[in-house]
C-alpha cells in the first residue's frame with residue numbers, strides 16, 4: 338500500500354507517484370511524510386509564538402512573499418506532545434535568511450511594542 342503525502346490518497350502497491358499531485362508516494366503516512374512541500378528541503382523553525390493567530394499572520398505574510406512556510410503547534414499540532422504550548426512558524430531552509438529579513442521588516446513597520454523600550458533618548 339502506498340499513500341500520497343500531499344492529498345493522502347491511497348494507492349495499491351506498484352504505483353509510485355500520485356497522478357493528481359505528481360509527487361512520489363510514501364509507504365505510510367506519518368506527520369513527517371504528510372507535511373506539504375517537503376520534497377527536497379527540510380523545514381526549519383523560524384520563530385515560536387504564544388498564540389496561533391500571530392503565527393498564522395506571520396506565515397501568511399511569508400507565503401505572500403513567496404516563502405514556503407507553515408504553522409506547527411497550537412490547534413495545528415501534528416506532534417501534540419512536544420509542541421502543546423508553543424506555536425512555531427516553520428520555513429523551508431532555503432528560504433530561511435529571506436524569511437528572517439521579511440519577518441523583521443514586517444514587525445518594524447507594524448509598530449512592535451518592544452520598540453518603545455529603546456534607550457537612545459539623549
Ligand SMILES: [Zn+2]
Nearest residue numbers: 341344355358
Ligand atoms: Zn496526491
